[in-house]
Amino acid sequence: MTPALHGPQLTKTGVSLRLWAPAARKIEAIVQGHAHVMTRTADRPGWFIVDLPGASAGLTYRFRVDDGNDVPDPASAFQPEDISGPSEVIDHAAFRWQAKNWRGRPWHEAVFLECHVGAFTPEGTYRAMIERLDDLVGTGITAIELMPLADFPGARNWGYDGVLWYAPDHTYGTPDDLRTLVDQAHLRGLMVFLDVVYNHFGPEGNYLARYAPSFFNDAETPWGRAIDYTVSEVRAFAIDNALHWLQNYRFDGLRLDAVHALHEPGGLAMLGELSQAVARLAAETRRHIHLVLENDDNRASLIRPAEPASAAPFSAQWNDDYHHAWHVLLTGETHGYYIDYARSPERLIARMLKSGFAYQGEASAHRGGQSRGEPTKGVPPAAFVTFLQNHDQVGNRALGDRLEWSADPKAIEAALAITLLSPMPPLLFMGEEFGARTPFPFFCDFHGELADAIRRGRRIEFAEAYDAYGNEVPDPLADSTFQSAKLHWHQRDATQRERHALVTALLAVRRTEIIPRVKExxxxxxxxxxxxxxxxxxxxxxxxxxxxxxxxxxxxxxxxxxxxxxxxxxxxxxxxxxxxxxxxxxxxxx
CATH class of the missing domain: 2.60.40 (Immunoglobulin-like)
Structure with missing residues (x-):
């Protein structure tokens, strides 16, 4: 593979630091209080570089822009003191992998459990997750999918406010702790996927606009100015990042968050380049590597095998339609986007079992009558990841309540029997495999005006819930809200043990009867x-x-x-x- 453009590089004689800062006049690397002037490169406009002979892994540094404030490396490998602290050079090649012969698993064997590292165990660390891996294998899970790890502000976050895409958040442990988790999962036959966010940066700690304003264009996303992927260095930043996780941490695949929110005139060329780069990596390493999309636009052309190579190889897309129709059927809720599924959720469930998406170009009432989706003819069942719950559909509710709070247990069990044995790859949300009633509310750790703005926004978004439940609606900024989301592994009651037995039995049937036949x-x-x-x-x-x-x-x-x-x-x-x-x-x- 071509060496990455971004981030520090260990060389034979020391460390090379580099930064793309096209709007800066001067860049200095600040190392142990000493300033090292960085040189403009002759062959790459906008790039600054400095070589530090004798330096090694463990070196910490910042960048000083035009004699102003010091900022972290946007491609920092680790931030031991959070997003505004110094960046640390990491030797990714030093880790001694135990699962040396691991090449992954083919896509048709995927049975996902989506996990938040901080809420998965009481300790909330990478290493603490290892203690539960045998439980997951025994249940029949073949892949864990981690919510985003890119370094975010503070001590708790869903991960979608990440601002340093290359640095696994220090709250959960060190880079080698994360590698140990991945390695231990591989030793047990578990794939590990990572959720990555390429549609925006978080609202705090992103300094790119100071020295690289061309990173963004004037389009607006729900989270601020859009990232400009028509700029080659910006495309490379995202593509290098994907390869970084797949190479340096040996993730088996990535889930790309909300690609419908990418703003790129003329299409989604960045996605095509990214998928081609990943395909080359998979071929060179002889690994099974999988890319999964979240795309509210239901663009079947991105997952249709017959499409040109520029639109492949995305293995699948999260099928939100599947969740929405089942949620309406099981709970009777028809507000918000559920209005599109209110008239006949059972008919839409039948359509999805027959052809994938519920919306394949039909008008969406929730979107003001605009058409949504593309026809799915020729797309196999394996291209649609199905689920009854996930972090979004639980967490983006005022109380963070799960299906167990409102749906008939027998109805949930029937839905599980259909979901876990269909040819589509199924996904469970952590704790769902044993019917957890633990909430998963939205939580973050901002301060000052930003924290107040988040509180106000939540009150506006969930006004009816605040009117109905008052102070029962958890404060997203409170640590107690985060603590309430942690799973109670050792407190499962008889009902939860029965649910776990059911899911285990269903996945045993999937393993013996479905997986051997589902590839074609x-x-x-x-x-x-x-x-x-x-x-x-x-x-x-x-x-x-x-x-x-x-x-x-x-x-x-x-x-x-x-x-x-x-x-x-x-x-x-x-x-x-x-x-x-x-x-x-x-x-x-x-």
Missing amino acids: ASFGEGDIQPDRTLHAEWRLAKGEALTLLANISPRLATRIHLPIRGRPIWGGHPPERLPPWSAFWVIGGQ
């Missing part, structure tokens, strides 16, 4: 009856078919009279009258 799966039929009797069928390899019959209602329903060929793998043979909230799976010849 394609969509087939799908329909829903007025009594909410659901039927779906997928074509598998070697002429086999996977068939689902389900009753997604609280009432007894009459079975759809279709020839059911094959052997039951879940629920037994479908009876003439389907019990409330029941699911039956059969594998057989077409």
Whole structure:
């Protein structure tokens, strides 16, 4: 691979520091109180560089811009004193990996558990997560997906306010602690994915505009000025970052947050370049490396295998439609974006089991009648990550409440039986595998005017909830709000143990019956009856078919009279009258 442009480089004789600062007149590297003038490079406009002979890993430094304030390296490898402290040089090659022969797992084996490092355990560290890995393997999880780690301000954050993209947040441990977590997961056969945010920087600690204002353009995002990916150095900053996580930390894949919020005239060329760079890395290292999108625009062209190489190889997209339709069906909520699923959520569930997205170009009421999505013809089931809960859909509620707070447990179990055995790769949100009731509210650690602005914004966004619950709505800035989100691994009651047994049993069936057959799966039929009797069928390899019959209602329903060929793998043979909230799976010849 081509060496990264950004960040410090260890050389044979010392350390080389570099910074792209096209608007600066002078840049100095401040090392142990001494200023080292950086030289403009002749071959790359806007770049400054300085070589420090005899320096080594562990060196800390800042950059001084035009004799003004000192700032961290935007490509800092580690910030031991948070975002405004000195940057530390890290020797990524010094770590001794134990899982030396790990090459990852193929995409069709993915069963995700999304995790927040700080809330996953009482300790909230990378190393503390290792103690729970055996539990996840025993449950049937094959991949953990970490919420963003890029260094953020303060001691607690969801991670989407990161400002130093290359530095894993010090709150959770050191870079080698993170590598140890990844290594230990690999030794257990677990893939590890990382959520990365390339659509904005957080509101505090981003100094790029001072010396590289061309990093941004005049377009606005929900989080401020948009990043300008038409600038080659800016594109390289994001692409190098993706390769940084995949090479130096050996993540098995990345989930790219909200790519619909990227502003790039003429399309999403940066995504194409990034995917090609990752494809080259995978080929050179013979690793399975996977890229997953979050894209509210439902652009099927980005995950359609037949598209040109410039739009590949994104393995899949999070299917928010799937969550939204199920949430409406299970809870009856129809406010906000749920209005698009209010009329007939069961019909949309059937459509997604038949072809992927619920919205494939249809008008969206929530978006003022604008069309949303692209047709999914030719896109395989494996390209749609399905889930009933995730950090967004739990955390972006006033109370951070999970489905367990409002939905019928039997209905949730039926939804899990459908989600965990369908050919689409499933994702669970940490604790969902045992029916956790722990909230996951929004939390952060800002101060002063920014903290007050966040409080005001939350009160406006969730005005009805504040009217209904008053002081019960958690303060997003309070440490107690963060503490309330931590999972209680040792306090699971009998009901939670039963839920965990159910999920474990479902994933055991997925491991033995679905995963060996799902690689070549394609969509087939799908329909829903007025009594909410659901039927779906997928074509598998070697002429086999996977068939689902389900009753997604609280009432007894009459079975759809279709020839059911094959052997039951879940629920037994479908009876003439389907019990409330029941699911039956059969594998057989077409």
